[in-house]
Amino acid sequence: MRLLLLACLRARTGNATTAARIQNHLHAAGHICVLKDAFMYESQTEIASLTSTDKFDGALAIHLYKGGRLLQGSRIPFGIIFGGTDVNEDVKCEEKHRVMGAVLEEARFAVAFTVKMKELAAAEWPDARKKIYVQTQGIKTTPKETFDWYRFLQNADWHRKEPSVHLGIIGPAVDPLFTSEVKEKIKRAPGVHLLQEMPQDDLHAAMKRCFAVVNSSISEGMSAAILEAMDLNIPVLARNIPGNAAIIKHKETGLLFSNPQEFVVLSKSLMNDPIMEKEIVTRAKDYMKKHHSWESERKAYENLVLRLQ
Template structure:
């Protein structure tokens, strides 16, 4: 079957990694899955021309609004994968909320990463009952064993008060205004190193050599970065928001914080308590192995695809 897969595909972002992984799951059983960036299309009409030209037989979209809205009214069956933005942000806008409800009516199925995400969706769109399935993200990590860690460290500035503590910020520049603000603050912050986007294997190598990974996001669906850190046996400090709390159990698989002062408190606690660090690393690894199986994710999407045939 020829499948069109819509997602926001900026390189080295969680969306792009998730979409590529799911595409591989589908192609492993003989389907052809063509990934397209949802931002490349201005209207459903434009997408319709592509569907006809490429003879797509079915479609998937990552994000109910960003991708799903383009599939409305198309003459092929489709499924939807929720993103955190759908529930956490886009439902705050009346028009987007209405559009997403209409997309759910047409979709053959929808996938939520967590039970809480499914419950929130059903509270907003009760008509989708029986259509939403839960599938955690499947995690696999591949650190680049040849990554030159020493070269990276030579460019890091040491913190003035505690020279052995520093922070590395890694990721693509998505929002120009926010990026400018971050760069400005980093210049004034001793011990903070800002790096751009990089291949996933290199990022995993950096994570593997860090003491802890911090997720300070104020809006998450399911953070693959947190799960990858757990898989790499690195402790996690995460902001206490629903998406993070769904996968980080405080003092077991990681530490949660609600404000900067609490982050510093929990970070110092982790540094000074080797027993706590060991417990978090052990339980985090066990959690990923038992609840975020790459193989189970593959089986789920391959089975759901039958609903589009």
């Protein structure tokens, strides 16, 4: 089949890497899968013209609202992959809620990364429960053998004497206003350094040279960064929100914090207890092998797209 995959493709974001991974799975199954950035289109008419001109047989979209709304009324069958924003944020808006419900009604299937995400969606749109499948993200990390921290820290204007503990914030500047606020706060926070986004193999190499990976998000579907850290045997400290708690069991496969003070206490306990650190990374790695198999994810999507025939 010739398949269209709509997603928010901002370079080196979670959405982009997830879309590329799913594209790879579908290519391996013998399909042609074309990635398109949902932000490049404004209406269903534009997508209808695209699918007609390029003769697509089916489509997938990541995020019910951001991508799925563009497939409403489509001449081709489609499936939907939930994003955390769908069930955590967009569902609060009456118009977006209505649109997402209409998208689910038309979709042949929908994929939720966690049971919790499925239950939240089913509570909002009960009629769609039977078509929502749970498939966790499959992770395969590929770190470079070498990584030059100094080169990246120079880019972060590293001019202070290196403290014993420091925090590197790595990622693309998606929201200009928020980015400017972060930069201003960092100026007053010695030991905190804002680094530019980097290729995934560089990022994985950087993670391997860190003591721990921190996720401080206030809204998550399923954080690939957390899963990648677990796969790389790096302990994780994450904010205690549903999306993170779905993949981290506190003090077993990672540490969950609810406020800055708790974060500091847990960080110090991890640094001062090498036995706990080793036990956490060992259990986290076992959890990854059992629940986030890249091969299992590939097989799941190969089977799901058959519903578009």
